Amino acid sequence: MSNRDAECIRQRVADLEVGQAARSIFMAKSKQLLDFSSKPGRYLTLTLFDRTGEIKAIVWDGGEGVYNSFEDGDVVRIEGHVSEYKGTPQITIETIHKCSRGDFELSLFLPRTKKDVDELLHRLKSKSKAFTNTYLERLVLGFLEDPEFAAAYVQAPAAKSIHHAVIGGLIEHSSNVVSLCEAVPMLYPIIDTELLVAGAILHDIGKVVEYTYNGPFDLSDEGKLIGHVVIGERMVAQAIEGIADFPQSLALKLRHMILSHHGKLEWGSPKRPKTLEAIALHLADYFDACVAQFTEVVEESSNLEGKWSPYNRRLERQLYLE
């Protein structure tokens, strides 16, 4: 079956209605085998999702048989119908088959930024090409014009679950930080704008290795054990080694900016900012991360009644929405 055919008949989770037949492809996660309460044997429950939402599903017969036929993050083609359980729609599945991953665009299934990531990438390249410092220009473009890196840079999320936890979240967040950084030098002419913008573009590139995002977002082993701060600094250091005559002090300042961009030791930076550009980068990063978190809470509360959001455990407060 071709990708195009698959598309033709794809149903969006958000559009499913109780009573309807369900025949489509979805990404699967959270499969579980549960005992029947009144007879021997087990049935299978799972969650199906695409980027419009998720829905519970159940395989009453033969669940044990198909349990091992797919993994979390696989795309499956199912047939069945939409029923209701405790007031919530769920799919009673009759047939379920794993599809080949290559056939489908990941973006059909995973939440993604509303921004146009290609335009963001283009914008960052333009900024880099305008640098008068050719070392910084070559360094940044070395990343952005490398097709493999660029593909990852526009796909990776910026977080697993908090802010910018969407496909394209990394470049969206990085672009925001760049924008904030560009406002700074007007106020503080002593700051090296190009160094700051270059740092803003590169500060989180370690996340292309830290996260796995060709399925439900997770951290890679290297992400958990080494972390994007150190990974990113290394990527930059290695790229610098490939650029002849890159000034040593500039290299040190840029590597320090990547390492220190979390601002505090207890936030995971092994060094605190010790240059003007490093502190400004940290503050811009912090600014975007905080405002993004608040924004997400406000948006999630937008269709609730009342002037106050539900209590948000991470922010340890309710937000006033009026």
Place this chain on the structure above:
Amino acid sequence: MSNRDAECIRQRVADLEVGQAARSIFMAKSKQLLDFSSKPGRYLTLTLFDRTGEIKAIVWDGGEGVYNSFEDGDVVRIEGHVSEYKGTPQITIETIHKCSRGDFELSLFLPRTKKDVDELLHRLKSKSKAFTNTYLERLVLGFLEDPEFAAAYVQAPAAKSIHHAVIGGLIEHSSNVVSLCEAVPMLYPIIDTELLVAGAILHDIGKVVEYTYNGPFDLSDEGKLIGHVVIGERMVAQAIEGIADFPQSLALKLRHMILSHHGKLEWGSPKRPKTLEAIALHLADYFDACVAQFTEVVEESSNLEGKWSPYNRRLERQLYLE
């Protein structure tokens, strides 16, 4: 003696040279009577300063007599000559008289921002006049067009000693925060730009009461016991009461922004930010305060040798200057 005459013969502290006669007006502070080591009686030491620097001075004869003739922050006219003590210039004073305060511009003696505060004020007024929300426009202009308030707003420092501790520091800092806030709504359209900018203009207005700055910068009693956060919120609340039909929710949001702009309880805000505009205002304020501190350390180190600033106790680090 007219102000003009005084000006004519004013010597700048930075220009004084050993061996020279000293005949000029300076601001005085830190007066002290010390015992002679080899005879009865006491001599007077003091510090003379203007906005270009400060110099120690000494009155050998009659020090006890003039001790009570002036206070810290008074402007004095002195005659004497510049000598040297332990390698440092000092003035040996022969005559010293207090001048009337009214005769001189404070700005001759106190450090002041390099920015043109009138232009900053004009710019903030223009922004306010462009508000589509007429309640916010009336509120902000009610302050900025009040001659008494405006005079204080362009004079007050933003701090006693850390960042923007200069005449004009308040409006310089406020303008910086406004500039940062203006960059935000492009990234987060959900934010109410005019509310955010209004909050940025007004967030620190309590400092016109918190500081005394018609002499060496200090905190007023009300500054120490109530603080600019609460004072400023009150000023805004009272102004709002004078504007007919000011929407209650808008008033609450604006008052909350002033109160919560320090961001954390332990930083002196009695409430943490609970709206998008409040968190953005806090972050912009924090951003400018941090970068300003770093900038000041870098500038103070600019004429030292070496790649590293001296250890800065407030930042608990050295800065890399290369």
Place this chain on the structure above:
Amino acid sequence: MSNRDAECIRQRVADLEVGQAARSIFMAKSKQLLDFSSKPGRYLTLTLFDRTGEIKAIVWDGGEGVYNSFEDGDVVRIEGHVSEYKGTPQITIETIHKCSRGDFELSLFLPRTKKDVDELLHRLKSKSKAFTNTYLERLVLGFLEDPEFAAAYVQAPAAKSIHHAVIGGLIEHSSNVVSLCEAVPMLYPIIDTELLVAGAILHDIGKVVEYTYNGPFDLSDEGKLIGHVVIGERMVAQAIEGIADFPQSLALKLRHMILSHHGKLEWGSPKRPKTLEAIALHLADYFDACVAQFTEVVEESSNLEGKWSPYNRRLERQLYLE
């Protein structure tokens, strides 16, 4: 139906027994519509309460119809009978109607202090009338003899859920703090007793605005965004403005006491205590709040077996009850 009639037939929650008919008025909260598990449609669950306790209730038929006929905190008249579910009594409701709020005393439904609040108020007035400092006397009596304020002062709780979270909790807590403060000056004659007692009476008056308590206790918008510390200081400041020749320093000290009574920035005071009376007020307030919390845990455990209370999450410990 008159209030009196209503009273005649009111049943107390604590007296309801399984099998009994239920015909009475209660306050309602936590209404919810749930799907039937075996047929279409939804039924209504809610909680009924008065000051003696609370009981679950259920409307099997027509629940969707009455769902919008009342809100949290409304008083409803119900008919039904007391059944049992999982060993716990619940009311199966046949008819339910909202009553007019004005017809009933709030105190029938909300937990209230065991103290006689009128006596407490009288006692505080007497103390104030005995002040030799007439400014303090006029200030405090200005509040306590204002009928509207006094009505709120004897009704408001001192907290939403922790200590003194009862109708009358504010005056009970304030009276306790006054009593502790009166013990202090014997030990420390240098303390200004009247100032301290005046501060104790007024320190939490912002809570009459901070809480809503004509239904289940909650925080008002102003309570959440401004807070009783700042609200209370403002109430005092405005009252002072109305008293001719009120000494400025006395005003500043009193306002500072209200603002700083939480003792630490991280506990929500924008200033830490900087006078003897301010530190003593904070300590007395802290004392009563802590002992009240311990007392409540002990009292709640009084009919449990064992020498130890259940683990209390707020205190992060079990209490020894032996």
Place this chain on the structure above:
Amino acid sequence: MSNRDAECIRQRVADLEVGQAARSIFMAKSKQLLDFSSKPGRYLTLTLFDRTGEIKAIVWDGGEGVYNSFEDGDVVRIEGHVSEYKGTPQITIETIHKCSRGDFELSLFLPRTKKDVDELLHRLKSKSKAFTNTYLERLVLGFLEDPEFAAAYVQAPAAKSIHHAVIGGLIEHSSNVVSLCEAVPMLYPIIDTELLVAGAILHDIGKVVEYTYNGPFDLSDEGKLIGHVVIGERMVAQAIEGIADFPQSLALKLRHMILSHHGKLEWGSPKRPKTLEAIALHLADYFDACVAQFTEVVEESSNLEGKWSPYNRRLERQLYLE
């Protein structure tokens, strides 16, 4: 020479005037040998003090010889005269001899409470005798009527340098805590008053071992390595063992009160309060300690000009004195 003679001719430090002959006894501390700047050999400097103050002293000739003839805390008889150095009086000593310690009352030299410690002791005994709980009565009187213990209890300071760092400070502080505790049960009838008062009397008795106070106040080795919290609990536990049939639970509660009276682990209590009486004792102790610190700062500032105390490093603030 008899004690009486010594008294007759004792001069008080506070009364010494420049130009006067000095012939008296003082306590000595801080002795030091310093090189002459212009010739070989060394002279001796030391500090002489009594409870009215302290004064520097100097032995120009023979300083090396007498250096080892006395130790810190010894009482010395000196002859010399009062001169002035840099505006401060100092004694130029001609002869200096160590006196026998036994001959003098310590209270002549060390700062002591203004309270009548015998009256305080009498008052605490009366309270104990009024206990209806005879176990507590016997326990507390066992201490207070033991002459050796009582002598230490009325002499010991409550601290080395912060609050109640005076002879008699322990009983003064303990009496204050008792007074505060007596105010509590009116408010919280559930509290066991006699247990609380007994705990208040005994809570700091470990300090009779923790401090050395027959010279400049210091901590004993056991004070530094074990501490008064554990020492005091042990003293109480051992006394309880000597009282037949002392109820086990009462013993445990009392021992727990001693151990937990610092309230928090990080303040040196190995257990946090877990009974009503324990939390009330901690809070009363904390109350008195804090107010005492503030009071001392205010009193020390009483003869300074200005509305604000000097910055106090321990309190991390200035106090408003107006």
Place this chain on the structure above:
Amino acid sequence: MSNRDAECIRQRVADLEVGQAARSIFMAKSKQLLDFSSKPGRYLTLTLFDRTGEIKAIVWDGGEGVYNSFEDGDVVRIEGHVSEYKGTPQITIETIHKCSRGDFELSLFLPRTKKDVDELLHRLKSKSKAFTNTYLERLVLGFLEDPEFAAAYVQAPAAKSIHHAVIGGLIEHSSNVVSLCEAVPMLYPIIDTELLVAGAILHDIGKVVEYTYNGPFDLSDEGKLIGHVVIGERMVAQAIEGIADFPQSLALKLRHMILSHHGKLEWGSPKRPKTLEAIALHLADYFDACVAQFTEVVEESSNLEGKWSPYNRRLERQLYLE
């Protein structure tokens, strides 16, 4: 029935299979009476356990009658059969009778160390006998050769639930700390090895009083109110008093080691380490406790799939198991 007979027919929890008859003795805990959902009356649920694991059990008929016939920690003889509920085995009990505690070895039911505690005890005795310092030898052997103490020392757990929460955990942990301490003096010859090893053997002996372990592990009242740190120091201090001429300084150092072995005030030591041996003891104790916690997480995860352990709340992380 004799203990031997009981042994003969004892079934191990880990060996029970669905469908099998169950006739054996187990320790019981967590008994609960629950309402039938469809008829009046209540049934009894409980947990049965031995050192190989635990299993839910249910008494459908007569549950209310037997509820009071046994307590948590009692050994019961049951007859019934192993059924399955939601995929998990449980015992449906027909008859249940409490057995006499004395008849059974506790070790049949409680988890215990895999180490041979008698060998560990023997080893610690040998080390103590080799001490050249006879005071330390007599002190330590006074404990280890006291049959009553030794019995408790080899039985007690080292914790309630975290690390070494097994019968024998105390001596296992103490032995580990001894081993680590023995490695130290090679590196730091200045350390007094015998003092350090003696401290290591004795540091946690208060736990024989702190824990109750003749049933499910719990803390005794004295454990909760006084704690093993202070209890242990007292045991050592009293033993020292019984040894003639025990050097006072050695006693102080050893008592200090026990008191300070938690290393920080906030970890429950009323004094921080102030000697070389005290800091080394703390570090060895901390080392063993941390590694033991990690080891337990790894072992619990050993039969799970995947490279990462489940999230551990105490360690606030997942462990990498690869």
Place this chain on the structure above:
Amino acid sequence: MSNRDAECIRQRVADLEVGQAARSIFMAKSKQLLDFSSKPGRYLTLTLFDRTGEIKAIVWDGGEGVYNSFEDGDVVRIEGHVSEYKGTPQITIETIHKCSRGDFELSLFLPRTKKDVDELLHRLKSKSKAFTNTYLERLVLGFLEDPEFAAAYVQAPAAKSIHHAVIGGLIEHSSNVVSLCEAVPMLYPIIDTELLVAGAILHDIGKVVEYTYNGPFDLSDEGKLIGHVVIGERMVAQAIEGIADFPQSLALKLRHMILSHHGKLEWGSPKRPKTLEAIALHLADYFDACVAQFTEVVEESSNLEGKWSPYNRRLERQLYLE
């Protein structure tokens, strides 16, 4: 002049006596030009040191001329004589000349470990050669048998000023950590001993780059901006890339150990330990660092009177030395 000649006439600082002629080579630091108090011009002060101690020195005539002829850390040949100032010996210099650095062994001037570093290196090599895991063997020997690395590894200090701040401190500290790690696997067989020991040998190798130690110890720019934790992890990662087929998981675990060996984020590790070997390495490192600090305080106090060390600001306590 040959090195040998220089040696022949070298005087040790510790042996200099007042009145003696001084003719030797020393390392210089802290040079300063000071104004004469009574005439124009300036004189030069500096500190001379070797590994036995340091002494102040002064150049009265021509100080300005020689000020720029040497830098901190240079070796100078001086002639003069030992005088005394305020009871302390100092050298009055007549001639001073900079020597060539290459001519002298650094170890003459800088404090160095008492351990035989070559023996320590040999011992670490032997351990590595005994590894059964050939990947670890090749990795570790790749460092230890690289002459350039080994030269640095046996020279570098382990700290700038706290513990092991001596030439050879790095290998001394690393060897101690290895010794402690070797004691662990006996207690916890589940730990991979060879991985742990390899990690112990390599954990601090970034310090060969972090410190500069061919003069007074200091941090390099890379040390301050990147830090030994990240530098060391990179050195290990790069070495692993050069070993064919090095297992990926082993590489990840080793790199993680280096990165996480500070144990906590706030102590500068960007990741906390997430494997058994990583936590054990951290604990062993922490153990040695803490005990070393205590040991140094004890040793520095060894020739002081009294049972207590002076107050140590870093440890925030006095140590008991008895």
